[in-house]
Amino acid sequence: MALVHNLGFPRIGAKRELKFAQEAFWKGQSSEAELLALAKELRATNWQTQSALDLVPVGDFSLYDQVLDMSFTLGHLPSRVEGLEGSELDNYFRVARGRSANDSGCNCIHAGEMTKWFDTNYHYIVPEVTAETTFTLNAERLLSQLAEAQAAGVHAKPVIIGPVTYLWLSKEKDGSNRLDLLPKLLPVYSELLEKLAAAGAEWVQIDEPALVTELDADWKHALESAYHTLKATQPKLLLATYFGTLQDHLQLACNLPVAGLHVDAVRGRQEIEKVVDWLPSHKVLSVGAIDGRNIWKTDLNAALEWLTPIAEKLGDRLWLAPSCSLLHVPVDLDSEARLDDDIRSWLAFAKQKLAELTVLTRALNEGYAAVADELAANQAAIESRNNSERVHNPAVKAAVKNITAELGQRKSPYGERADRQRTHLKLPLYPTTTIGSFPQTPDIRKARLAFKKQEISVDHYTAQMKAEIEHAVREQEKLGLDVLVHGEAERNDMVEYFGEQLEGYVFSQFGWVQSYGSRCVKPPILFGDISRPKAMTVDWIKYAQSLTDKPMKGMLTGPVTILNWSFVRDDQPRSESCLQLALAVRQEVQDLEAAGVNIIQIDEAALREGLPLRQSEWQGYLDWAVESFRITANGVSDETQIHTHMCYSEFNDIIEAIAHMDADVITIETSRSDMELLDVFEEFEYPNEIGPGVYDIHSPNIPTVEQIVKLMTKAAERIPAERLWVNPDCGLKTRQWQEVTPALEHMVAAATALREQAN
Ligand SMILES: Nc1nc2c(c(=O)[nH]1)N[C@@H](CNc1ccc(C(=O)N[C@@H](CCC(=O)N[C@@H](CCC(=O)N[C@@H](CCC(=O)O)C(=O)O)C(=O)O)C(=O)O)cc1)CN2
Numbered sequence: 197m198a199l200v201h202n203l204g205f206p207r208i209g210a211k212r213e214l215k216f217a218q219e220a221f222w223k224g225q226s227s228e229a230e231l232l233a234l235a236k237e238l239r240a241t242n243w244q245t246q247s248a249l250d251l252v253p254v255g256d257f258s259l260y261d262q263v264l265d266m267s268f269t270l271g272h273l274p275s276r277v278e279g280l281e282g283s284e285l286d287n288y289f290r291v292a293r294g295r296s297a298n299d300s301g302c303n304c305i306h307a308g309e310m311t312k313w314f315d316t317n318y319h320y321i322v323p324e325v326t327a328e329t330t331f332t333l334n335a336e337r338l339l340s341q342l343a344e345a346q347a348a349g350v351h352a353k354p355v356i357i358g359p360v361t362y363l364w365l366s367k368e369k370d371g372s373n374r375l376d377l378l379p380k381l382l383p384v385y386s387e388l389l390e391k392l393a394a395a396g397a398e399w400v401q402i403d404e405p406a407l408v409t410e411l412d413a414d415w416k417h418a419l420e421s422a423y424h425t426l427k428a429t430q431p432k433l434l435l436a437t438y439f440g441t442l443q444d445h446l447q448l449a450c451n452l453p454v455a456g457l458h459v460d461a462v463r464g465r466q467e468i469e470k471v472v473d474w475l476p477s478h479k480v481l482s483v484g485a486i487d488g489r490n491i492w493k494t495d496l497n498a499a500l501e502w503l504t505p506i507a508e509k510l511g512d513r514l515w516l517a518p519s520c521s522l523l524h525v526p527v528d529l530d531s532e533a534r535l536d537d538d539i540r541s542w543l544a545f546a547k548q549k550l551a552e553l554t555v556l557t558r559a560l561n562e563g564y565a566a567v568a569d570e571l572a573a574n575q576a577a578i579e580s581r582n583n584s585e586r587v588h589n590p591a592v593k594a595a596v597k598n599i600t601a602e603l604g605q606r607k608s609p610y611g612e613r614a615d616r617q618r619t620h621l622k623l624p625l626y627p628t629t630t631i632g633s634f635p636q637t638p639d640i641r642k643a644r645l646a647f648k649k650q651e652i653s654v655d656h657y658t659a660q661m662k663a664e665i666e667h668a669v670r671e672q673e674k675l676g677l678d679v680l681v682h683g684e685a686e687r688n689d690m691v692e693y694f695g696e697q698l699e700g701y702v703f704s705q706f707g708w709v710q711s712y713g714s715r716c717v718k719p720p721i722l723f724g725d726i727s728r729p730k731a732m733t734v735d736w737i738k739y740a741q742s743l744t745d746k747p748m749k750g751m752l753t754g755p756v757t758i759l760n761w762s763f764v765r766d767d768q769p770r771s772e773s774c775l776q777l778a779l780a781v782r783q784e785v786q787d788l789e790a791a792g793v794n795i796i797q798i799d800e801a802a803l804r805e806g807l808p809l810r811q812s813e814w815q816g817y818l819d820w821a822v823e824s825f826r827i828t829a830n831g832v833s834d835e836t837q838i839h840t841h842m843c844y845s846e847f848n849d850i851i852e853a854i855a856h857m858d859a860d861v862i863t864i865e866t867s868r869s870d871m872e873l874l875d876v877f878e879e880f881e882y883p884n885e886i887g888p889g890v891y892d893i894h895s896p897n898i899p900t901v902e903q904i905v906k907l908m909t910k911a912a913e914r915i916p917a918e919r920l921w922v923n924p925d926c927g928l929k930t931r932q933w934q935e936v937t938p939a940l941e942h943m944v945a946a947a948t949a950l951r952e953q954a955n
């Protein structure tokens with residue numbers, strides 16, 4: 197009999213209940229007890245939803261981030277929060293979010309660094325280690341949640357991050373080697389596992405997704421030694437890998453001394469038979485047969501075709517699961533009353549994915565006949581999607597086929613363009629600008645909600661957004677910025693906004709996915725060939741330009757970022773969808789140019805995050821990603837200045853690709869690295885203009901004029917001043933005006949000082 201289980205369930209709640217509870221607590225509008233009670237309720241609901249499974253995850257819930265939770269479990273906090281007053285929860289949020297001088301009754305503490313969780317749009321808090329780091333067990337969270345789950349009557353399986361992946365995710369603050377901490381870490385893991393066993397956990401899921409990345413000999417050895425140490429402990433371990441293939445770690449993964457192995461059979465379908473062959477005969481194999489990263493229904497009949505022989509071979513040793521935790525998909529398709537029926541029938545969110553797993557398991561255990569109706573309904577849905585005319589647009593396919601190299605080529609090389617742009621735009625040395633968004637105030641969001649609920653008319657909504665744009669323009673004029681933006685008031689999100697306007701996309705009402713902490717995104721669903729029925733941004737930008745004599749920057753999201761932050765088609769390569777997006781956004785670029793917009797920014801915030809987890813696969817991705825950007829951006833005249841923006845600016849290993857994008861100006865995140873990120877631009881002799889961010893927008897702290905001058909002076913040691921811009925790290929949508937205005941005042945004053953120094 198095959199078993200069915202889950203690796204992790206979304207914790208935000210079907211209506212983002214967690215987000216609202218977190219934010220109310222942080223604002224002081226609710227108590228710790230209220231927050232904890234809501235959290236408990238969400239866990240109970242999630243277990244209820246999963247109660248048909250043989251094993252249910254425990255410890256996947258988090259009040260902010262699962263990696264931060266693990267740091268607390270291991271008694272491993274940054275030294276800056278040790279010995280402070282307040283509850284454990286206070287300390288938890290101090291590490292998660294920092295504390296600014298504005299917060300009463302506590303010292304300023306900077307937040308832990310946030311970074312991308314593998315190749316997802318989820319961000320975790322990076323554990324900070326030094327050679328002196330020590331660990332002490334704090335099992336309270338896991339033990340009490342285990343007791344809750346047991347009381348709820350489910351068969352509970354605690355989930356933890358494995359010791360090697362925990363170190364792999366950590367960052368050394370002192371140049372030491374984080375792997376050297378493994379011997380100190382393992383006793384704490386042993387103790388934790390024993391406690392979980394004593395509390396009644398038969399199985400513990402121990403996540404080691406680092407196994408799908410390239411690991412050198414030391415890391416592989418660490419895996420061996422870790423699991424040889426832990427094998428003496430009580431509960432059975434299910435070692436979970438996900439997000440990719442094992443490749444040359446396949447035998448290592450199969451042979452680690454644990455009781456079971458979970459593999460991602462969506463991204464690693466081609467390896468499963470090999471894993472079955474290599475896995476020692478006493479071990480369980482958990483097959484991640486359902487896509488935990490996307491929202492399409494699984495073709496259950498096709499899955500049964502390859503699962504059946506495996507089930508026959510493995511018998512009781514086969515478990516079925518999603519490919520990875522369901523954290524990365526929305527909670528419940530049943531909430532989507534407004535979604536088009538056709539397309540809804542093609543989709544499965546977290547709850548529906550678990551139902552798919554149950555059908556598969558019953559088919560294997562009881563015979564296909566036992567679930568004949570479910571299989572027939574599934575087949576009908578799959579066929580409806582495969583044969584739908586709405587998915588295919590011959591004109592779009594033909595346009596992609598007709599793409600030539602010229603399409604991605606500017607008319608003249610950068611040097612010539614720069615001369616023309618200088619004459620045309622007449623910008624000062626060290627021009628100042630911002631990255632696009634201004635604060636998304638509660639008023640803006642309320643208006644949009646009222647508009648979506650049809651409580652206010654389109655004219656009313658448009659007028660209100662125009663008033664917001666005018667406010668942003670007037671503020672920028674007062675501040676004396678050189679290149680203005682319209683502020684993006686009318687956009688719910690930089691990707692969803694474009695998805696809503698492109699043919700080939702649908703969007704959900706409640707399809708939220710956690711991005712970090714309380715912040716969520718609602719990735720639009722790319723289901724068909726992409727085209728642009730009409731201009732998307734031109735009227736807003738034209739309106740903004742009409743308000744001022746200063747140059748107004750057009751603001752677009754690039755094809756690679758739209759792709760990476762959408763749920764995308766699984767019936768064609770990502771590269772194909774990206775080229776379709778590139779052609780659609782290219783039309784928008786050309787319409788903006790025709791409307792007299794001389795500066796156009798095309799954000800590619802997610803270009804780097806889209807890199808495959810294995811470096812050996814990078815070039816293939818970069819080839820089509822950069823080509824897509826070039827197609828979008830480069831069909832303009834020499835006088836038109838193209839900007840791009842990227843937030844995660846570790847460009848050391850991809851600088852060539854960045855240069856090949858050939859944007860006239862790139863604005864990047866650098867302030868927290870003290871301009872060290874610019875080294876690679878200097879070494880590579882990056883030829884075009886750069887705006888290294890001088891203001892960390894993730895923090896409420898307001899930079900001083902001196903700090904900004906100092907940062908820009910450092911930048912000018914690396915890049916000639918004629919090619920430097922002065923701007924914040926990223927957009928200002930998550931900040932408040934009271935923070936933004938003084939920060940930008942300081943930025944403009946710093947630019948003025950720099951110009952004077954240069955004369
Ligand atoms: N897609 C995407 N990925 C990204 C980023 C990004 O900007 N977009 N930035 C980086 C960091 N990640 C981020 C992710 C989300 C947010 C963010 O601010 N999200 C907002 C939601 C944005 C949104 O879609 N807003 C909608 C809906 C807002 C909403 O919640 N409305 C309320 C009511 C309005 C109210 O009273 O506030 C409701 O529907 O109940 C709108 O403006 O229209 C949030 O969680 O609060 C910021 C950064 C990396 N990944």
Ligand SMILES: [Zn+2]
Binds near residue numbers: 843925926927
């Ligand atoms: Zn950014």
